[in-house]
Amino acid sequence: MTYQYWDTHLETMSREDLTACQVALLRKTVSAALRTPFYRKPLAAAGIRGEESVTSLSDLKRLPFTTKHDLRSGFPYGFLSIPQERVVRLHASSGTTGTPTTIYFSKDDITRWTGFVARSIYGTGCTRFDVFQNMITYGLFTGGLGFHSGGEEVGMTVIPSGAGNTTRQFRLMQDFGTTVVHATPSFLLHLESKMREEGVDRSRLRLKRAFAGAEPYSEDTRARIEELLGIDVYNSYGLSEMNGPGVAFECQRKDGLHLWEDGFIPEIIHPDTLEPVPDGEIGELVLTCLCREATPILRYRTRDLTGFYAEPCGCGRTHRRIQRIKGRTDDMLIINGVNLFPSQIEEVIMSIKEVGNNYLIVVEKDGALDRLTVKTEVNQAIFRDDTRPLNALKERIRKTLQASITINPKVELHESGSLPVSEGKATRVLDSRAASRL
Ligand code: AMP
Ligand code: ZN
Numbered sequence: 001m002t003y004q005y006w007d008t009h010l011e012t013m014s015r016e017d018l019t020a021c022q023v024a025l026l027r028k029t030v031s032a033a034l035r036t037p038f039y040r041k042p043l044a045a046a047g048i049r050g051e052e053s054v055t056s057l058s059d060l061k062r063l064p065f066t067t068k069h070d071l072r073s074g075f076p077y078g079f080l081s082i083p084q085e086r087v088v089r090l091h092a093s094s095g096t097t098g099t100p101t102t103i104y105f106s107k108d109d110i111t112r113w114t115g116f117v118a119r120s121i122y123g124t125g126c127t128r129f130d131v132f133q134n135m136i137t138y139g140l141f142t143g144g145l146g147f148h149s150g151g152e153e154v155g156m157t158v159i160p161s162g163a164g165n166t167t168r169q170f171r172l173m174q175d176f177g178t179t180v181v182h183a184t185p186s187f188l189l190h191l192e193s194k195m196r197e198e199g200v201d202r203s204r205l206r207l208k209r210a211f212a213g214a215e216p217y218s219e220d221t222r223a224r225i226e227e228l229l230g231i232d233v234y235n236s237y238g239l240s241e242m243n244g245p246g247v248a249f250e251c252q253r254k255d256g257l258h259l260w261e262d263g264f265i266p267e268i269i270h271p272d273t274l275e276p277v278p279d280g281e282i283g284e285l286v287l288t289c290l291c292r293e294a295t296p297i298l299r300y301r302t303r304d305l306t307g308f309y310a311e312p313c314g315c316g317r318t319h320r321r322i323q324r325i326k327g328r329t330d331d332m333l334i335i336n337g338v339n340l341f342p343s344q345i346e347e348v349i350m351s352i353k354e355v356g357n358n359y360l361i362v363v364e365k366d367g368a369l370d371r372l373t374v375k376t377e378v379n380q381a382i383f384r385d386d387t388r389p390l391n392a393l394k395e396r397i398r399k400t401l402q403a404s405i406t407i408n409p410k411v412e413l414h415e416s417g418s419l420p421v422s423e424g425k426a427t428r429v430l431d432s433r434a435a436s437r438l
Contacts (some may be wrong), residue, residue, distance in 0.1 A: 001121075001252065003251065003252060003315045003316060003317075003353075004125065005122075005123070005124070005316075005317070006115075006118055006119040006122040006123065006154075007115075007119060010091060010119075010121065011123075011262060011316075011319065012260070012316055012317060013191050013318055013319070014318065015318060018261055018318060018319070018321050018433065019057060019180065021262050022057060022261065022265055023054065023055070023056060023057060024073060025262070025290035025291070026054055026057070026059075026265065026288065026290060026418070027051035027052075027054045028050060028051065028290075028293070029288065029289065029290055029296045029298070030050075030051055030053070030063070030130065030296075030298075031050055032081040032082075032293050032296040033050045033081065033151045033296040033298055034048070034049075034050065034082040035082075036040055036078065036079050036080060036081045036296065037074070037077070037078050038070065038074045038078040039078050039079075039296070039298065041063070042064040043063070044323055044387070046062045046063065046064065047062070047237065048062060048063070051114070051305025057265070060265060060267070060288065060299070062298055063288070063298045064216045064298065064299065065274070065286065065298075065299045065300075065301055066297055066298055066299055066300045066301070067300075067301050068101065068241075068301075068303075070213065071101040071136075071241065071297075072099045072100075074317070075100065075102060075357055076102055078295065079103075079104075079295045079296070079297065080104055080293065080295060081293065081294060081296055082104075082106055082293060084289065084293050086106050086107075086294070087104045087105065088105060088106060088107050088110060088233070089104075089105045089110060089145075090102055090103065090104050090105070091103050091105075091140055091141070091142045091145075091240055091244065092140045093140070093141065093142075093240040094239070099242065100140075101240065102241055103241065103243070103292075103294075103295045103324075104294040104295045105243075105292065105294050105295070106271070106293055106294045108293065108294075109243075109291070109292045109293060109294050110149070110374060112263070112290075112291040112292070113146065113243040113244070113246060113291065114149040114150055114153050115153070116148055116150075116243070116246035116247070116260050116263050116291070117147060117149065117151075117153070117245055117246035118150045118151075118154050118247070119246070119260070120150070120236065120246050120249035121147075121150050121151060121154050121156075121211070121316075122154050122251065123251045123252070123258075124209060124211070124234045124249075124250070124251070124252060124313075125154070125229070125230070125252055126154055126156060126180055126209065126344065127154070127156075128154065128155030128156060129296055130154075130156040130179045130180050130209075130407070131159065131176050131177050131178045131179050131180070131206075132147075132151045132157065132158050132159065132178070132179070132180045132181070132182070133150055133159045133169070133172055133173060133176075133178040133180070133181045133182075134147050134158060134159065134160055134161060134162075134181075134182050135161055135162070135163055135164060135169055135183040135187060135191075136162070136163050136182055136183055136184065136187075136214070137163045137423065137424050138162050140158060141240075141244075141424070142238070142243065142244020142245065143182070143214055143238075143244060144160070144162065145244075145254065145380070146238070146243065146244040146245040146246060147182045147245055150162055150245070150246060150396065152275070152338050156180070157176070159176060159178065161173055162182075163187065163423040163424060164423040165196075166190070166191055166194040166195075166198070167194075167198065169191065170194075170195065170198065170200045173205050173206075173207065174200075174204060174205065176390070177206045178205070178206065178207060179207060179208050179209065180208070180209045180210065180211070181207065181209075181210045181211075182210065182211040182212075182236070182355055183210065183211075183212060184212065184213070184214050184215050184424070184425060184426060184427035185212040185213075185215065185217035185221055185222070185225060185233075186215065186217075186421070186425075187423070188210060188212055188225045188229070188233070188339070188356035188360070188396055189224070189225060189228075189314075189358065190357060190358065190388050190421050191229075192225070192228045192229055192357060192359050193356065193358075193416055193417060197417070202230065204278065207229065207230075207231055207264065207337070208231055208232065209233075209234070209258040210225070210229070210231050210232070210233045210234070211233075211234050211236045212233050212234070212235060212236065213236030213237055213238065213245065214227065214236075214424075214425055215237060215425045215426055216324075216325050216326075216328075216342075216343050216346075217324075217343075217346065218324075218328060218343055218346045218347040218350055219324065219347075219429045220346075220350035220351045221280035221346060221350045222235070224350055234249065234250045234254065234311060235249070235250045235254075235257055236249050236250075236317040237249065237257050237322075237336075239304075240300060241287075241289070241297055241302075242264055242287050242289050242297070242300065243289070243291070243292065246260070246263075247259065247260065247263075247264055247287070247438055248260070248321075248322055250318060251313065251315045252315065253313060253314055253315050255287050255309075255313070255321070256309045256313065256321030256322060256323055256324075257321060257322050257324070258313065258317050258319045259321070259322050259324075260309050260319055261319045261320060261321060262290070262291075262319075262392070263290055263291040264287050264288065264289060264290060264291070265287070265288040265290060265309075266285060266286070266287055266301070266320070266322070267285075267287075267288075268281075268282075268283040268285055268286070268305055268307060268308060268322075269283050269284055269286055270283050270284075271284045271329050274280045277307070279307070279308045279309075279310040280307055280308065280310050281307050282307045282323075282326055283305065283306075283307065283434075284301060284302065284303060284304065284305060285302045285304045285305070285306050285322065286299050286301055286330055287299075287302060288300070288303065296313065297432075300336055301331075301378065303326055303327040303328045303329045303330050304325045305327050305328065305329060306322045306323050306324070306325050306326060307322065307323050308320055308322060308323075309319070309321040309323065313388075319362050319435050322357055326341065326343055327341035327342065327343045331429070333361075333363060333370045333429070333431065335363060335372050335407050336369055336407065338405075338406060338407055340372075340405055340407065342361055342428050342429050343411070344405050345359075345361055345374060345401065345405065345409075346359070347404075348397075348400055348401050348404050348405070348430070349374065349376055349397065349401070352396070352397060352400065354378055354379065354382070354393055355376045355377070355378060355397065356376065356377030356378050356379060356416040357377065357416070357423065358376075358377045358416075358419045359374065359375060359376040359377065359419065359428065360374075360375045360419050360420070360427075360428060360429075361373075361374055361375075361428055361430070361431065362374075362375065362429075362430045362431075362432075363429070363430070363431040363432070363433055364431050364432050364433065365432070366372055370433060371410065372407055372409040372410070373409060373410040373411075373412060373416055374401060374409045374410070374411050374412070375411075375412040375413075375419060376397065376411070376412070376413060376414070377413075377414050377415065377416045377417070377418065377419055378390075378413045378415075379416060380412070380415055380416055382407060382413075382414060390413060393413065394411050394412075396411055397411045397413075398410075398411045
């Protein structure tokens with residue numbers, strides 16, 4: 001197989017050149033950081049006075065970590081390093097606690113960001129002959145405009161359809177011959193259910209590829225979407241603190257995500273000791289943004305759990321690969337003392353073929369103990385007068401889950417289309433325990 005590179009020089013640089021490039025960009029980023037109200041003090045305390053204080057990558061560990069909490073406490077301008085008249089755009093993510101984190105961009109920042117997204121898209125085999133339907137939320141969320149600009153940069157015909165409204169999405173796909181889509185994995189699964197419900201003829205669509213990201217999903221979910229829709233699904237990883245999409249992306253080998261090291265310095269650390277973990281082991285991803293002058297962010301603790309691949313990728317790109325995100329340090333559930341990531345449950349249920357495309361994990365207090373309920377959708381056909389097949393399936397799901405997560409869950413089966421669907425990132429966990437402790 002031949003692989004297409006957007007920028008052969010940048011994507012296949014030797015490790016030595018990549019390191020030199022990172023050091024040069026880190027120096028610039030540090031001087032930008034010294035111009036922000038937030039970083040001035042901690043950098044001075046670490047003896048960093050200007051770009052001359054950074055001479056190699058080992059200086060990275062002298063720089064402070066940055067957390068979501070820091071970004072919130074710096075709202076609105078604590079991380080701004082250029083005058084307002086040079087800022088051409090901002091994006092914000094409100095998260096769950098309300099206070100937004102805001103990222104500002106200069107014109108050059110937008111150009112650089114667009115370049116990383118274009119590189120990612122092109123690396124999956126897309127060209128200007130593709131028609132790209134961007135089925136994700138536009139607005140302050142970065143997925144909309146980020147992919148939009150990257151798609152245009154590649155020269156694809158971009159349809160800014162936004163999220164939701166499956167009927168209109170099908171119409172657009174048919175009218176304009178969409179070949180590529182971008183959506184959350186949960187929306188892609190929802191789309192497929194709706195497709196069958198609305199009787200959309202798959203053979204009349206030209207769809208062949210999807211970018212799926214913004215939320216964690218398992219390898220089994222990818223396989224399911226690929227099989228049901230008959231397309232290739234590429235994993236896309238990004239976060240608003242690091243621009244948005246275009247941080248790490250799968251190439252056509254679909255074996256780990258290349259993290260663009262000429263734009264970001266990745267570290268993977270143990271979340272408690274803050275020391276790097278050995279290659280291949282799972283830890284928290286920490287990222288330093290090297291490609292943004294307006295809002296420099298140093299050693300950002302993403303809370304996302306992943307590991308590096310030790311071996312280089314067969315596609316020839318030299319940028320290191322990270323594994324599919326396993327979960328977040330903060331979405332870990334502790335159920336009767338057992339640690340559990342929602343992704344472990346997803347892995348199990350998506351591998352059971354009778355299980356539908358949507359599910360919900362509910363955790364409640366049951367007296368002093370915690371109770372885990374896994375609600376999944378199943379095909380309508382099974383809800384017949386005879387309840388035996390239904391009960392047998394329920395029991396099989398329960399046993400398979402218990403064997404894998406060591407917790408005995410209650411399993412509920414629901415008719416397909418009856419569990420709530422969200423347009424943006426899916427809500428997969430309802431944990432009422434905190435409220436019942438009040
Ligand atoms: P936001 O800043 O709103 O774009 O959210 C970024 C977060 O979404 C990341 O820190 C991850 O937790 C999650 N995320 C984005 N892309 C993926 C992906 N491909 N797989 C798993 N989680 C993802
Ligand atoms: Zn590759």
